[in-house]
Amino acid sequence: METIKTIPEMKQWSERARGSHRTIGFVPTMGSLHEGHMSLVQKSVSTCDVTVASIFINPSQFGKNEDLDTYPRNLEGDRRLLETAGVDVLFLPSPQDMYPEGYKTFVTVEGITGHLCGQSRPGFFRGIATVVVKLFNIVRPHTGFFGDKDWQQAAVVETLLRDLNIDATIKRMPIVRDADGLAKSSRNLYLSKDEMTPARSLSRALELARHQVQNGQFSAERIRREIRQLIEKNKAAHIDYISICDPDSFIEQDEIKDESLIALAVHIGKTRLIDNCIVRREKCKE
Ligand code: AMP
Numbered sequence: 001m002e003t004i005k006t007i008p009e010m011k012q013w014s015e016r017a018r019g020s021h022r023t024i025g026f027v028p029t030m031g032s033l034h035e036g037h038m039s040l041v042q043k044s045v046s047t048c049d050v051t052v053a054s055i056f057i058n059p060s061q062f063g064k065n066e067d068l069d070t071y072p073r074n075l076e077g078d079r080r081l082l083e084t085a086g087v088d089v090l091f092l093p094s095p096q097d098m099y100p101e102g103y104k105t106f107v108t109v110e111g112i113t114g115h116l117c118g119q120s121r122p123g124f125f126r127g128i129a130t131v132v133v134k135l136f137n138i139v140r141p142h143t144g145f146f147g148d149k150d151w152q153q154a155a156v157v158e159t160l161l162r163d164l165n166i167d168a169t170i171k172r173m174p175i176v177r178d179a180d181g182l183a184k185s186s187r188n189l190y191l192s193k194d195e196m197t198p199a200r201s202l203s204r205a206l207e208l209a210r211h212q213v214q215n216g217q218f219s220a221e222r223i224r225r226e227i228r229q230l231i232e233k234n235k236a237a238h239i240d241y242i243s244i245c246d247p248d249s250f251i252e253q254d255e256i257k258d259e260s261l262i263a264l265a266v267h268i269g270k271t272r273l274i275d276n277c278i279v280r281r282e283k284c285k286e
Pocket of ligand 1 (some may be wrong): 185252
């Protein structure tokens with residue numbers, strides 16, 4: 001595996017790969033990799049001719065009081081995982097190169113970013129959209145791989161690729177969880193032993209909601225109440241949002257439709273966790 005740290009070198013590498021008609025798969029990450037990230041990497045390696053994975057803790061998506069400085073870092077471990085998985089290039093741009101002094105351009109996706117995480121984290125999706133456009137311009141992938149864990153983020157990326165005429169497609173992959181249902185996340189490293197039970201209440205609440213829908217409960221208000229009760233049994237848990245909404249527009253729904261997204265953001269102590277699932281009036285599916 002080659003490590004590339006500069007933007008011009010990365011562009012040259014991609015130009016050569018495209019010149020020799022190889023398809024480029026791209027997995028953008030912030031590092032501290034786990035099985036969730038690796039499911040994207042494995043999909044890329046198995047479906048594209050070459051795979052680029054990036055590790056970049058993107059300052060523009062962090063709010064002032066968020067965890068930019070303490071975000072988990074594990075470069076050597078990450079490198080080993082990527083190499084073993086058959087990644088061709090690890091792209092490691094520096095914040096100075098990505099956002100040099102005098103940097104002025106940001107990308108805003110309207111509408112869908114006004115809901116869920118966009119509402120609780122102002123500027124978050126502006127940072128995501130900006131870095132994704134920059135990374136896609138540098139790496140020029142044919143396919144980018146994103147996880148459903150960050151459902152709204154994947155929708156934002158799909159929207160900006162379409163709207164800005166960027167010739168790449170997105171492949172979305174299901175949420176990878178631990179044996180107890182907790183969605184894998186780099187931020188799980190922040191959780192203390194005592195916080196593991198409250199952390200697991202997110203997936204347990206989604207599971208409960210799914211069962212309710214299966215049993216014919218379609219009232220969003222009732223389902224939301226059940227989710228709230230289950231999560232708030234834990235003193236360490238503070239709900240940011242419980243959304244039952246359209247999976248594309250993120251507009252809240254009064255009742256479960258043919259397809260609804262149930263999305264949660266919950267603070268467990270100092271750690272903010274998100275999780276989601278899709279439910280259908282007929283059948284339920286992750
Ligand atoms: P991050 O490093 O948190 O920016 O995540 C990089 C990519 O990995 C994003 O597309 C995430 O949606 C995806 N990802 C993170 N956690 C998971 C998970 N548990 N299952 C599937 N994909 C994930």
